[in-house]
Amino acid sequence: MILLAAMLAASANYDAAIIAEAKTSIANELLDPQAAQFRGIHVVPGANGGRKVCGEVNGKNSYGGYVGFRGFAYEGAYHTGAIKNPDEITIYETMAKGC
Numbered sequence: 001m002i003l004l005a006a007m008l009a010a011s012a013n014y015d016a017a018i019i020a021e022a023k024t025s026i027a028n029e030l031l032d033p034q035a036a037q038f039r040g041i042h043v044v045p046g047a048n049g050g051r052k053v054c055g056e057v058n059g060k061n062s063y064g065g066y067v068g069f070r071g072f073a074y075e076g077a078y079h080t081g082a083i084k085n086p087d088e089i090t091i092y093e094t095m096a097k098g099c
Helices: 001-029 091-095
Strands: 035-047 051-058 072-076 080-083
Touching: 001 035, 001 051, 001 072, 001 080, 072 091, 080 091
Parallel strands: none
Antiparallel strands: 035 051, 051 072, 072 080
């Protein structure tokens, strides 16, 4: 029982760390990283036994207005993320599988 509690605590700490890493990476892809808004964030199994962070992000355009929430996926095993771009097919489509 104690071992299970320790494993759950370690998993929660790892999830919190990977979420923070994902938010930083995804926000840095936006025009104004400090204005990034996130919602629906969840962690799922990822590549190579790692974790994948999925959710939605909203950022500002060059006029200072928010553009609307778009899906994102961040693969912890590769330390890389992608934001859904409705105008083109991107790596997001591949990365988001399993989200």
